[in-house]
Each structure stands twice: as C-alpha cells, then as structure tokens.
Amino acid sequence: MRKLFFYAPLALFLLLALFLLSGLFSDPRERASATLNKSLPAFALADLMQPQHIWTAEQLKGETFLLNVWGTWCPTCNAELGYLTELRQQGVKIVGLYYELPRDPAFDAPFNLQTLQQDVSQKLAQHGDPYQFNILDLQRSLSLDLGVSGAPETFIIDAQGIIRLHHIGDINSQVWRSKLAPSYQQWSQP
Amino acid sequence: MIVEAGQLALTFAFALAVLLAILPLYGSFVANKPMLLLAKPLAFGQFFFCLLAMLALIYAFRTNDFSVINVAQNSSSTLPWYYQITASFGSHEGSMLLWVLMLAGWTALVAQFSKALPLQLHGRILGILGLINVGFVAFSLIMSNPFERSLPFFPVEGRDLNPLLQDFGMILHPPTLYMGYVGFAVAFAFAIAALMGGRFDSVWARWVRPWALAAWLFLTLGIMLGSWWAYNELGWGGWWFWDPVENASFMPWLAGTALIHSLAVTEKRGTFKSWTVLLALAAFALSLVGAFLVRSGVLVSVHSFATDPGRGLYLLVFLLLVVGGSLLLYGIRMNAVRSQARYQLFSREMMLWGNNIFLLTACLIVFLGTLFPLFHKELGLGTISIGEPFFNQMFYYLTIPFALLLGLAPWVRWKQQQLLPLIKPFSLIAIASLMLALGVMASMQSVQANLGLLGLLLGAWVGISALAEVMLRLRQFGSVSAGISKLNASHYGMTLAHIGFAVLVVGVAMTKTYTVERDVRMQEGDSTSVAGYEFTLTDVYDLNGPNYGGQAAELDVSKDGGYVTHLHAEKRFYRIQRTIMTESAVHARLSRDLYVSLGEELPGNAWALRIQVKPFVRWIWLGGVLMSLGALLALADKRYRRKSSVAKQEVANA
Structure with a gap:
C-alpha cells in the first residue's frame, strides 16, 4: 500500500496530461450557448425605423430567419453588411437587432432616435x-x-421561434457555407 | 549573415547539449572519469553558443533586418533602441531563445559553482540539465525558429512591438521571471540525480538549498516586477488579476516556497525526504506546465502568445517525458527511503509541515481555479469561468491561519518544544501587535473592524514576532552586540523574508480596503477632490513621440491648501499597431499612491479622468523586495560555500 502511494503523483500527472491533450484540440474561446434549443425570450421592443410598431417574440414566428445583432459603431458589423445583403437577395430572411451602446449620463450626449436613424440609413x-x-x-x-457577448453575433431561429444556432463573430461566404447554411437549410425545411 | 551565424550557433548549442546529455550521464554509470570531466566544458560551450545566438538576434533587431519574420512582426525602425533590444524577447520565438539562454546559463553556473560536489554527482546533474537543454533547444530550432527569414519578399517596415511591451518593466520582468522558472531546473536535476543514486541526506539538502533559493529569489522578483508593470501600464490601478498566466507563475512560486522550507527540515533533521524531493520535482514541473499553458493556447489570457497546436503538442510530449519520467522514477525509488527522525507534535518539524500544507493547498487552489474551466469543458459539462472572487475568498481564508502559524514557527525548537515558556513572549507579541495595528489605523482614519485592521494585525503579529525572535537569538550569544556577527546570514535572511511577507499582507489588506476611485469629467482648470486630495487639471496638449502620438494631461495636486505634487498622465496612440495605451501618472509614497489615468476626450473640451488614491499599495512590492533580499542574504550564508568532506576526500584521492 505504502508503495503505491509514491505512484500517486504520477497518476495525477497523467490524468492532467490527458486533459491538456484534449484541451489542445478544442477552441478555448468557444462558449456553449445557454439559450440553444430554447424559445426566443419574450420581449416587446420598438422597431428602429417605425418606433410606433412594437415587435414581440410571437410576431416573429412562422418562418426561419437570422437574427443579426449589430450596431453602426461596430466596424466588423459594417463589414459583413455586404455579404448579408447578398444572402437577402438569395431569399434568406434577416432581422436586425440593433445593439445600442450604454451611455454614461455624465459624459455622453443623451440618446437621440433621429440621429441614430440617420446614422443607420446612411450606413445601410x-x-x-x-x-x-x-x-x-x-x-x-x-x-x-440571448447571451450576446458582443457584436456581431447571429442566431438562427426556426419557424416555431426556437433558437437553433448561435454564431459569434462575422459572417462571410466561408463561415456561411461551413457553419450557418447547413443549419439554416435543416431548420427551414417545412 | 549574422542572422545565419546565430542560427548556426543555436545548432552548435544543440549538438553540445546532446553530448552533455549523453556523455557525463553514461560516464556516471560506468565510472568513466574523462567523460564526467567533459561535463563542465560542454556546459560552458553550450552557454557560449546560446549567448551568440541571442546576440545575433539582438543584432537583427538593432539593424532593422525586416527579412527576419520575427523582427518584421515585433519591431520597427522608429522603435527606441532599448525597446528594439527587448523586442528580441517580446515574441514567442524570441522569448523561447531567452528561455534557452537562461537554462544554458544556469547549467554553466552549476558547472562552475559545484566544485564541492563529488564528480559522479556533478556529471550526473549536468547530464540531466543537458537533457532538459536538448528538449528546449530543439523546440526553439524546430518549432519556433527566431531566425526564420521571409526572403525573397520582405516588408520595408516592421509591425512594431506591442505597445503594452514598450515599458521599462519589459526590460526587467521577462529575464528575471525566466531566471526563476528555469532556475528550478537545477533543483529538479539535483532531485533526479539523488533518485538515481539513492542519496538524500543532509549533505544533499545543503547542496540543493542555495540553488533552490536563487531560483526562488528570481521568481519572486520576476512576479513582483510583473505586478508593478501591470499596475503602471494597464491604467486601472490593479496589481494582480488572477489571470491564467499569472497563476502559471504563482504555482511554481508556491511550490518553490514550500521547497525551500522543506529543504530546511531535510538539511537540519534529515527527514521530510520524500516531501522535499517531490517538491523539487513539482516546482520545475509546474514551471513547465506554465510554459505549456502560455504557449499552447489551451487557456485564454492576455499574456498568451500566438497559438499553434503543433507547439502545444511538442511541449506536451516533452512534459510527459520530463515530468512523467521523473515521477515514475520517484515512484520506483522513493519507497526504499525511510526517514527515521523522531519529533513531537509541538516542534519545528510540525510547524514546517504546516507551512507545506498551507502552501500546497494554496497551490492546489490556484491550480484548480486555473484549470477547472478546462476540465469542466473537456468533460462535456459546458463552459464556465472562475474569477477573482473565488481566488480572493480562498486566499483570505488561507492567509489568516498561515500568518498566525508564521508568527509562531520560528520560535519553536526542533524535535520538541515546551508550551509554557512561549506563553509569556507570545502574550506580549499579541498585545504589541494589537496596539500597533490600532495605532496605525487611528493615525490614518477611524478605527473600524474590517479587512484593513485584520491585515494590520496579522502583519504586526508576523513582523513583531520575527524581530523579537532575532533579538532572542542574539541574546543567546551573550550580548546582542556580540551576537550580531555570530548569527547565521541565513537566519537574518529568513527574518527579512518573513517581515517581507508581513509587509505584503498589510499592503494587500489596506489597498483592498481603503482605495478610493473616482471617474470624473474635467475641463482645463477644473478641480476635483478625492480622499482629501485636490486634483486640478491645468493643461492638456498633444504628444509627439518617436512612434506614438496622443495627448498628455498636467495636474496639480494639493492637500489642505498645501502643494503636494505635479502629475503628468498620457494617453498614447501607437501609430503602427494602431493601439491606444494609457500611461498613468503615479505619485508614490510609502503610505499611499496618487494614481491618475487619462481617458477619452468628451464633448465640450472636457476629458474623462480616473483618479485613485491607494493607501499602502507600495507595501505590496516592498514586501516582494524584502522577500527577495531575504533570499539573497540566506544565499550569502557561509555554510553553502564550505567544501564537504566527501569532495575533500575525492580531491585527496585524485
């Protein structure tokens, strides 16, 4: 028994090495999304361009679509607008979730919807x-x-309003082909 | 041409390391004296060629040779000359070469300063260090060559050094830290040699102690410099972030601290042998695990180098060979070793055992906190993160009993200690620390029962007890003045390091409790009051540095109407890397730091400023400096330079 005791450090080390080995082949930045395969959380938010219209989760049901979190302040989001527009022309339904940066009342100018609308129109x-x-x-x-950690992020939401995919980072033709398109096609089957 | 010469030198260093790994080790088993004698020149030769390689790389950086990929990616012609030199170890490749150079340097030092060792052991230790050298030089040559060229097409200007690294701290922090990391390779080699030869007595411990102390000294300094650098450079006044890479340096430090204490027991009492050997293996193993974590991309950290699974795999295989091999050897050889020393429950041995338990628990907490997210994810349980609150709470609970024990332990005798004679001095120490802590607090602000008071109490307890213990020892020589020169240097070293710990605890607790932080909007001429200090923004103007632009702010600080100081904070924009860096203005005094960082420009000709008053923050680094000085004093102890009788005998026989 005493003999085996001296092999304990070795055993623990080998166990650690096993974890390190498997860690080597997985992406440390990858985060499991907590909202996956759950319904879109309930909300009631105004349309950016027609603020009198209020959108709710219920109204978005019926068709599979991409929910794209973005902002004009985010250069990567602006960069992916071109490719997303191509997708729209191919018939992909994309809804924008405009992420407004927090404002510090001591430092920043107060929020102005008109300025934002102009800004967005210009960018688009x-x-x-x-x-x-x-x-x-x-x-x-x-x-x-939704567990958004930054912009841009994109969710694929199916016709029943269930979140099927959470993509962090920009969308380009490669990412679309390898990651998003298969899932989009799978969930847009009737 | 010079760059190719550097590549060639590194290749020569590899060849010599291979010879060093084979000949003396083989010679030690077949008792071949010429082979054993080769160890020393081989170690020197290897160090010489590593040095040439490093110099060649520095040359490439200084001459702006952008055909070398490493130079093109980490330097520029506008970079000041001193940062061009430090940029040579700013990248993964360059820092690996620095690591190799340090390792070769330690190997050469062992070759030079271990004349007292029996020849067989000397050759064996150098041979083991040679093996480790082979692994790292090969890694540098094959997996991360710093001399790689991008001919025939190369850029005309480099991408500049990461602005975070363009700081005075960069000159000092990596070399000292690496000296510490790699230094534990020596204690590791001693432990392996002892496992091979089966000899772990007091003499062995006396041989290892100075090497372990030296490595610990550098690691302590390195970590402290890193903390000081982060405080100055990152702009929000933090000094420790529990970042995976900081933890990677903290784990070998904790194991190393346990090692130097456990070695004391092995030297003085010939016991704790299996512990000591395991700690010597663990300190270096944790350094290697740290290197793996930083360079493989397994964890996300601000310190990580660019990741490459090939490199990670190489390091992991190397880790398996070195650490797995040594732990296997440990398992096979250690059960033959018996400690026969007897000691009572209340004895110095038990006190140091407690020290080891606390330090290893701390190490385990850091280890789990750092790697648990990885375990959790690889087991398919999803992603989690462990942050500052976990570590802070755990270390809060650990530090209290650890500091109490630390105050008591130096007073306790070896073998056994009667409780009764200690009651009186410790009652006095307890009363004195209570008075001191309350006194300090009352002089600064109102007395409150909080973390600050606890830190002051523990600090005073450890500090007063350490000082009183030295006085007691001095008096035992007859009179204090007569004793001063008679007491061992290592005893003074221990006392100084313990006082350093006390200072550190006070610094951490007071900074945590009494830091005042304010984010303010200021125009030129505006004043704002933080913790009794009046900060006035007098001027903001544009900067024009060699490779950066940006703004600078000038502030005057006064207290109760009296002028205190002038502060100069910068917000730099580095043109090539297009990054913004904060150069905080710090006015440091022993009792507090004034810390101002310049933020964004705001509408209306105003600026955002972060102003902090941080009491006792200097004490954190002062504590680190005192600990390192303590180790230096202990290293100066004469008994490490006395020739052992074994070596004398061998000389006589030769």
Whole structure:
C-alpha cells in the first residue's frame, strides 16, 4: 500500500496530461450557448425605423430567419453588411437587432432616435441593407437574455421561434457555407 | 549573415547539449572519469553558443533586418533602441531563445559553482540539465525558429512591438521571471540525480538549498516586477488579476516556497525526504506546465502568445517525458527511503509541515481555479469561468491561519518544544501587535473592524514576532552586540523574508480596503477632490513621440491648501499597431499612491479622468523586495560555500 502511494503523483500527472491533450484540440474561446434549443425570450421592443410598431417574440414566428445583432459603431458589423445583403437577395430572411451602446449620463450626449436613424440609413445605403426590419434594443435587455457577448453575433431561429444556432463573430461566404447554411437549410425545411 | 551565424550557433548549442546529455550521464554509470570531466566544458560551450545566438538576434533587431519574420512582426525602425533590444524577447520565438539562454546559463553556473560536489554527482546533474537543454533547444530550432527569414519578399517596415511591451518593466520582468522558472531546473536535476543514486541526506539538502533559493529569489522578483508593470501600464490601478498566466507563475512560486522550507527540515533533521524531493520535482514541473499553458493556447489570457497546436503538442510530449519520467522514477525509488527522525507534535518539524500544507493547498487552489474551466469543458459539462472572487475568498481564508502559524514557527525548537515558556513572549507579541495595528489605523482614519485592521494585525503579529525572535537569538550569544556577527546570514535572511511577507499582507489588506476611485469629467482648470486630495487639471496638449502620438494631461495636486505634487498622465496612440495605451501618472509614497489615468476626450473640451488614491499599495512590492533580499542574504550564508568532506576526500584521492 505504502508503495503505491509514491505512484500517486504520477497518476495525477497523467490524468492532467490527458486533459491538456484534449484541451489542445478544442477552441478555448468557444462558449456553449445557454439559450440553444430554447424559445426566443419574450420581449416587446420598438422597431428602429417605425418606433410606433412594437415587435414581440410571437410576431416573429412562422418562418426561419437570422437574427443579426449589430450596431453602426461596430466596424466588423459594417463589414459583413455586404455579404448579408447578398444572402437577402438569395431569399434568406434577416432581422436586425440593433445593439445600442450604454451611455454614461455624465459624459455622453443623451440618446437621440433621429440621429441614430440617420446614422443607420446612411450606413445601410453605403454597405447594403440586408434587413427586413430592425428591432431597437435600447436597454440591451433582449441581447442580455440571448447571451450576446458582443457584436456581431447571429442566431438562427426556426419557424416555431426556437433558437437553433448561435454564431459569434462575422459572417462571410466561408463561415456561411461551413457553419450557418447547413443549419439554416435543416431548420427551414417545412 | 549574422542572422545565419546565430542560427548556426543555436545548432552548435544543440549538438553540445546532446553530448552533455549523453556523455557525463553514461560516464556516471560506468565510472568513466574523462567523460564526467567533459561535463563542465560542454556546459560552458553550450552557454557560449546560446549567448551568440541571442546576440545575433539582438543584432537583427538593432539593424532593422525586416527579412527576419520575427523582427518584421515585433519591431520597427522608429522603435527606441532599448525597446528594439527587448523586442528580441517580446515574441514567442524570441522569448523561447531567452528561455534557452537562461537554462544554458544556469547549467554553466552549476558547472562552475559545484566544485564541492563529488564528480559522479556533478556529471550526473549536468547530464540531466543537458537533457532538459536538448528538449528546449530543439523546440526553439524546430518549432519556433527566431531566425526564420521571409526572403525573397520582405516588408520595408516592421509591425512594431506591442505597445503594452514598450515599458521599462519589459526590460526587467521577462529575464528575471525566466531566471526563476528555469532556475528550478537545477533543483529538479539535483532531485533526479539523488533518485538515481539513492542519496538524500543532509549533505544533499545543503547542496540543493542555495540553488533552490536563487531560483526562488528570481521568481519572486520576476512576479513582483510583473505586478508593478501591470499596475503602471494597464491604467486601472490593479496589481494582480488572477489571470491564467499569472497563476502559471504563482504555482511554481508556491511550490518553490514550500521547497525551500522543506529543504530546511531535510538539511537540519534529515527527514521530510520524500516531501522535499517531490517538491523539487513539482516546482520545475509546474514551471513547465506554465510554459505549456502560455504557449499552447489551451487557456485564454492576455499574456498568451500566438497559438499553434503543433507547439502545444511538442511541449506536451516533452512534459510527459520530463515530468512523467521523473515521477515514475520517484515512484520506483522513493519507497526504499525511510526517514527515521523522531519529533513531537509541538516542534519545528510540525510547524514546517504546516507551512507545506498551507502552501500546497494554496497551490492546489490556484491550480484548480486555473484549470477547472478546462476540465469542466473537456468533460462535456459546458463552459464556465472562475474569477477573482473565488481566488480572493480562498486566499483570505488561507492567509489568516498561515500568518498566525508564521508568527509562531520560528520560535519553536526542533524535535520538541515546551508550551509554557512561549506563553509569556507570545502574550506580549499579541498585545504589541494589537496596539500597533490600532495605532496605525487611528493615525490614518477611524478605527473600524474590517479587512484593513485584520491585515494590520496579522502583519504586526508576523513582523513583531520575527524581530523579537532575532533579538532572542542574539541574546543567546551573550550580548546582542556580540551576537550580531555570530548569527547565521541565513537566519537574518529568513527574518527579512518573513517581515517581507508581513509587509505584503498589510499592503494587500489596506489597498483592498481603503482605495478610493473616482471617474470624473474635467475641463482645463477644473478641480476635483478625492480622499482629501485636490486634483486640478491645468493643461492638456498633444504628444509627439518617436512612434506614438496622443495627448498628455498636467495636474496639480494639493492637500489642505498645501502643494503636494505635479502629475503628468498620457494617453498614447501607437501609430503602427494602431493601439491606444494609457500611461498613468503615479505619485508614490510609502503610505499611499496618487494614481491618475487619462481617458477619452468628451464633448465640450472636457476629458474623462480616473483618479485613485491607494493607501499602502507600495507595501505590496516592498514586501516582494524584502522577500527577495531575504533570499539573497540566506544565499550569502557561509555554510553553502564550505567544501564537504566527501569532495575533500575525492580531491585527496585524485
């Protein structure tokens, strides 16, 4: 028994090495999404361009679509607008979730919807407009519920309103082909 | 040309390392004296060629040779000359070469300063160090060659050094830290040699002690410098972040601290042998695990180098061979070793055993906290993260009993100690620390029962007890003045290091409790008051540095109407890397730091500023400096330089 005791450090080390080996082949930045395969959280948020219209989770059901979290302040989001517009032309339904940055009352100018609308229109005219419509997440409540860690992020939501995929980072032709398109096609089958 | 010469030198170093790994080791088993005698020149030769390689790389950086990929990616012609030199170890490849150079340096030092060792052991230790050298030089040559060229097409300008690394700390922090990491290779080699030969007595422990102390000294300094650098450079006044890579340096430090204490028991009492050997293996193994974590990309950290699974795999295989092999040897050989020393429950041995338990628990906590997210994920349980609150709470619970024990332990005798004679001095120490802690607190602010008070109490307890213990020892020589020169240097070293710990505890607790932080919006001429200090923004203007632009802010600070200091904070924009860096303005005093960092420009000609008053924050690094000085004093102890009788005999026989 005493003899075996001296082999304990070796055994523990080998166990550690096993974990390190498997860790070597997985991406440390990958995060499991907590919202996957769950319904879109309930919300009631205004449309960015027609603020009198209020969108709810219920209204988005019926068709598989991409929910793209973005903002004009985010250069990567602007960069992917062009490719997303191509996708829209191919018939992919994309809804924008506009992520407004938090404002510090001591430092920043107060929020102005008109300025934002102008800003957004200008950006979309410049890079292409992939969106059916944009939902304004002014308090970032829906983004928080969705587990958004930054922009751009994209969710695939099926006709029943269930989140099927959570993609962190930009979408380009390669990412679309290898990751998003298979899932989109799978869930848009009737 | 010079760059190719550097590549060639590194190849020569590899060849010599291979010879060093084979000849003396083989010679030690067949008792071949010429082979054993080769160890020393081989070690020197290897160090010489590693040094040439490093110099060639520095040359490439200084001459802006952008055909070398490493130079093109980490330097630029506008970089100041001192950062061009430090940029040579700013990348993964360059830092690996520095690591190799340090390892070769330690090997050469062992070759030079271990004349007292029996020849067989000397050759064996150098041979083991040679084996480790082979692994790292090969890694540098094959997996991360710092001399790789991008001919025929190369850029005309480099991408510049990461602005975070363009700081005075960069000059000092990596070399000292690596000296520490790699230094534990020596204690490791001694442990392996002892496992091979089956000899772990007091003499062996006396041989290892200075090497372990030296490595620990560098690691302590290195970690402390890193903390000080982060405080100055990152701009929000933190000094420790529990980042995976910081933890990777903290684990070998904890194991190393346990090792130097356990070695004391093995030297003085010839016991704790299996512990000591295991700790010597563990300190270096944790250094290697740290290197793996930083360079393989298994964990996400601000410190990580660019990741490459090939490199990770190489390091993992190397780790398996070195650590797995040594632990296997440990398992096979250690059960033959028996410790026969007897000691009572209340004895110095038990106190140091307690020290080891606490330090290893701390090490385990850091280990689990760092790697648990990885385990969790690889077991398919999903992603989690473990952050500062976990570590802070755990270390809060650990530090209290550890500090109490630390105050008591130096007073306790070896073998056994009567409780009764200690009651009186310790009652006095307890009363004195209570008075000191309350006094300090009352002089600064109102007395409150909080973390600050606890830190002051523990610090005073450890500090007063350490000082009183030295006085007691001095008096035992007859008179204090007569004793001063008679007491061992290592005893002074221990006392100084323990006082360093006390200072550190006070610093951490007071900073945590009493830091005042304010984010303010200021225009030129505005004043704001933080913790009794009046900060006035006098001027903001554009900067024009060699490779950066940006803004600088000038502030005047006064307290109760009296002028205190002038502060100069910068916000730099590095043109090539297009990154913004904060150069905080710090006014340091022993009792507090004034810390200002310049933020964004705001509408209306105003600026965001973060102003902090951090009491006792200097004590954190002062504690680290005192601990390192303690180790230096202990190293100066004469008994490590006395020739052992074994070596004398061998000389006589020769």
